[in-house]
Amino acid sequence: MxxxxxxxxxxxxxxxxxxxxxxxxxxxxxxxxxxxxxxxxxxxxxxxxxxxxxxxxxxxxxxxxxxxxxxxxxxxxxxxxxxxxxxxxQPKYNILLKDDKTYPYIYVSRERFPRVIATRTFDKSLGIYYGPYTSVKAMNSVLDLIHKLFFIRTCNFNLSEKNVNDGKYKVCLEYHIGNCKGPCEGLVTEEVYLENIDKAHQILKGNISVVKTFYKEQIQQAAENLEFEKAHKLKLKLDLLEKFQTSSVIVNPKITDLDVFTIKSLDKNAFINYLHIVNGAILQTKNIEIKKKLDETDEDLLKLAIINIREEMEITTRDIIANIPVEIDELKIAVPSIGDKKKLLDLSLNNISFQMSKSVSNNERDLRILNTMQEDLRLKEKPFHIECFDNSNIQGTNPVASMVVFKNAKPSKKDYRHYNIKTVVGPNDFDSMHEIVHRRYKRVLEEGLPLPNLIVIDGGKGQLSAACQALQELDLYGKIPIVGIAKRLEEIYYPDDTLPLYIDKKSESLKIIQQIRNEAHRFAITFHRTKRSKSTLAKSKLASIKGVGESTFQKLVSHFGSVSKIRQASLEELTEIVGKAKAELVLLNLPVEKESKKEENQ
The missing domain is CATH 3.40.1440.10 (GIY-YIG endonuclease)
Incomplete structure (x- = not known):
C-alpha cells in the first residue's frame, strides 16, 4: 500500500x-x-x-x-x-442512497381557501407536504377520498378577500356537478372550508379514526334532529372512510406509529425496504437497491438507510423494528420474533424478495443477451460496450453523422454523440464514415477513454471498409471487433469476409443490433433535420444578397456550417472559398441578426 x-x-x-x-x-x-x-x-x-x-x-x-x-x-x-x-x-468510495425516481407528494397549499394537490416538486414555503408516495395509485386514492369527502377546490385562483368581494371570479363546472362549494363567489365561509381542510390533514397524517369519530357524532346528531337526508349523506362519507381504511389495514389497528426497516444482501448489492405504519395502515413505503463500494456490513448500510429515509420523509417515529440488530442512539430499534410486528417484518422482507428477484432477473436477461451475442457474432468477449455509427444526408445537403452507445444491452444516452461532417463535400457515405470513425477513436486514444467491445456500422461492405481503413490508420484494426449491418436483408458483414452472416430473425442478438442501428439512424435524422432548418435559414439570408447564387451558398455553408460562422469569418477566409468579389459582397450585405442557437459541432 x-x-x-x-x-x-x-x-x-x-x-x-x-x-x-x-x-x-x-x-x-x-x-x-x-x-x-x-x-x-x-x-x-x-x-x-x-x-x-x-x-x-x-x-x-x-x-x-x-x-x-x-x-x-x-x-x-x-x-x-x-x-x-x-x-x-459524494465521495467515490462511499455508497450513496439515492433514487433515480422523483416520487410525488401531496401538499396542502398555504393560501386562503387552501388546495390539496399532488406535486413532484418540494418547496416548504408553499405549504404542508405529505409523502413522498412511492405508489402513484395509492396517492391518487387518498386524493380522491379527500376530494369526495371535503369538496376542496381544484382551481388556482387567487381567492383573496378583495377578489371574492369584488366578484372577480365565477363558479365553474366543479361547483355545478357538486364537487366544490364555490369559495370563489363566497358561497362557503373560510371557517367552514378550513374545518374540512383540518380533517384532510388528519387523513393525510393517517389519523382516520379521528375523522370517523367526527362523522359518527354528526350522524347521531342529525338523526336526533330528524334530519335524515343529512344523516344519509354523512353515512355515505363514513362508508367511504371505512372502505378506504379496510383496504389499507394490514395488521392490528392498535399498532400506532411504527417504522419498519429490513435488509437483504448479495455479494455486490444490498436491498432495503421501508414501511411507515400509522394505526395499522401502511402510509409510506420505499425500496432501495445499493451497490456496495467497499466491504460494508448490513448493519452499517441499514444505519445509513434509517437516517437518510427518516430525514427525507420527515419521520419522527421513535419506535422502529428491523430484521437485524442495529443500535442508533435516541432511537428504539427492536427485532420482533412473534406477533403482529413479526408479520410486518415478513411483509417487508417479501417486498425485498420480489425486488431482488426482479433485479436478478434483469441482470440474468442482460447476461443471457450478451452471451447470445458473443456466440452468434463469434466474439472473443461479451459485448458489454457497443458503439454504432450512422450517416445522414438528404439529396446531398447538410451531411451529419451520429454515434450511439449501448452498455449491458441497454442504451447509454449520455454517451451519444452528433458529428458535423467536416472534410467531405457532397453525398459520400464512405468518406463520411471514414471521417467520423477516425475522429471518434482518435479522440478516444488521446483522452484515454475505454474502447468498445464491438463497433457496429450502419451500412454494407462499402461503409464497413471505410470504417476499417480509419481503424487501420489509428493502429486499432483487429483490436476491436467491427461489423456492418445492411438494411435490406439484415445481413451482418465482417471485414475481409465475402459472404454475410445471417442471424436467426428471432434471435435476441439480431434484435439488439437492429435496435442500436435504428437508434443511431433516429439520432442522426433528428440532428439532420435541425441542421437542415438552420441551413434553410442560412440560405434565405444569403439569397437576399444580390450576386450570391446557389453555388456560392453551397460552398460557404459546406465550409463554415452556419451563417453566424460565415459572419465571423475574415475577408481572407471568405476569399479562399468564393473569391474576393463574392467575399466582399457577403461581408458588406449579410444581415446582422443573431442566431438563436449555436450549432453543435464535435
Missing part, C-alpha cells in the same frame, strides 16, 4: 473518541468519509496489514494521501455528520 508516512504518523495520534474521518487523494479529492465510535481503533484498521481487508479497501488505502477528522460527542452525532458529508460531497 502506497499511503504516505505522514498519514501513518497521524493515525498513531488519533484520539480514542467518537467522530468522523475523511480520506483525501493526492489531488486533494475527498474519496471517503467514515464514522467511528473510536477514531483511533477504526482508522488504524485500514492501515494494519495483518487485517483481512478486501481488494476494494486495499485500493482505497493505496490512494490515501491526507487524513482529516472531527471529534463529536456521541456515535449518533457521528452518524448524522457522516450522512451529511456523504450527501454534500
Amino acid at each position: 502506497a499511503e504516505s508516512e505522514e498519514v501513518r504518523d497521524q493515525v498513531k495520534s488519533l484520539p480514542d473518541q467518537p467522530g468522523i474521518y475523511k480520506f483525501f487523494s493526492e489531488e486533494g479529492e475527498l474519496i471517503y468519509v467514515g464514522k467511528a465510535k473510536s477514531l483511533k481503533k477504526r482508522v488504524s484498521n485500514y492501515f494494519n496489514k495483518n487485517t483481512g481487508v478486501d481488494n476494494k479497501t486495499r485500493k482505497l488505502v493505496s490512494q490515501i494521501r491526507r487524513l482529516e477528522f472531527t471529534i463529536v460527542n456521541t456515535e449518533f452525532d457521528a452518524l448524522l455528520l457522516e450522512n451529511s458529508l456523504i450527501k454534500n460531497n
Whole structure:
C-alpha cells in the first residue's frame, strides 16, 4: 500500500473518541468519509496489514494521501455528520442512497381557501407536504377520498378577500356537478372550508379514526334532529372512510406509529425496504437497491438507510423494528420474533424478495443477451460496450453523422454523440464514415477513454471498409471487433469476409443490433433535420444578397456550417472559398441578426 508516512504518523495520534474521518487523494479529492465510535481503533484498521481487508479497501488505502477528522460527542452525532458529508460531497468510495425516481407528494397549499394537490416538486414555503408516495395509485386514492369527502377546490385562483368581494371570479363546472362549494363567489365561509381542510390533514397524517369519530357524532346528531337526508349523506362519507381504511389495514389497528426497516444482501448489492405504519395502515413505503463500494456490513448500510429515509420523509417515529440488530442512539430499534410486528417484518422482507428477484432477473436477461451475442457474432468477449455509427444526408445537403452507445444491452444516452461532417463535400457515405470513425477513436486514444467491445456500422461492405481503413490508420484494426449491418436483408458483414452472416430473425442478438442501428439512424435524422432548418435559414439570408447564387451558398455553408460562422469569418477566409468579389459582397450585405442557437459541432 502506497499511503504516505505522514498519514501513518497521524493515525498513531488519533484520539480514542467518537467522530468522523475523511480520506483525501493526492489531488486533494475527498474519496471517503467514515464514522467511528473510536477514531483511533477504526482508522488504524485500514492501515494494519495483518487485517483481512478486501481488494476494494486495499485500493482505497493505496490512494490515501491526507487524513482529516472531527471529534463529536456521541456515535449518533457521528452518524448524522457522516450522512451529511456523504450527501454534500459524494465521495467515490462511499455508497450513496439515492433514487433515480422523483416520487410525488401531496401538499396542502398555504393560501386562503387552501388546495390539496399532488406535486413532484418540494418547496416548504408553499405549504404542508405529505409523502413522498412511492405508489402513484395509492396517492391518487387518498386524493380522491379527500376530494369526495371535503369538496376542496381544484382551481388556482387567487381567492383573496378583495377578489371574492369584488366578484372577480365565477363558479365553474366543479361547483355545478357538486364537487366544490364555490369559495370563489363566497358561497362557503373560510371557517367552514378550513374545518374540512383540518380533517384532510388528519387523513393525510393517517389519523382516520379521528375523522370517523367526527362523522359518527354528526350522524347521531342529525338523526336526533330528524334530519335524515343529512344523516344519509354523512353515512355515505363514513362508508367511504371505512372502505378506504379496510383496504389499507394490514395488521392490528392498535399498532400506532411504527417504522419498519429490513435488509437483504448479495455479494455486490444490498436491498432495503421501508414501511411507515400509522394505526395499522401502511402510509409510506420505499425500496432501495445499493451497490456496495467497499466491504460494508448490513448493519452499517441499514444505519445509513434509517437516517437518510427518516430525514427525507420527515419521520419522527421513535419506535422502529428491523430484521437485524442495529443500535442508533435516541432511537428504539427492536427485532420482533412473534406477533403482529413479526408479520410486518415478513411483509417487508417479501417486498425485498420480489425486488431482488426482479433485479436478478434483469441482470440474468442482460447476461443471457450478451452471451447470445458473443456466440452468434463469434466474439472473443461479451459485448458489454457497443458503439454504432450512422450517416445522414438528404439529396446531398447538410451531411451529419451520429454515434450511439449501448452498455449491458441497454442504451447509454449520455454517451451519444452528433458529428458535423467536416472534410467531405457532397453525398459520400464512405468518406463520411471514414471521417467520423477516425475522429471518434482518435479522440478516444488521446483522452484515454475505454474502447468498445464491438463497433457496429450502419451500412454494407462499402461503409464497413471505410470504417476499417480509419481503424487501420489509428493502429486499432483487429483490436476491436467491427461489423456492418445492411438494411435490406439484415445481413451482418465482417471485414475481409465475402459472404454475410445471417442471424436467426428471432434471435435476441439480431434484435439488439437492429435496435442500436435504428437508434443511431433516429439520432442522426433528428440532428439532420435541425441542421437542415438552420441551413434553410442560412440560405434565405444569403439569397437576399444580390450576386450570391446557389453555388456560392453551397460552398460557404459546406465550409463554415452556419451563417453566424460565415459572419465571423475574415475577408481572407471568405476569399479562399468564393473569391474576393463574392467575399466582399457577403461581408458588406449579410444581415446582422443573431442566431438563436449555436450549432453543435464535435
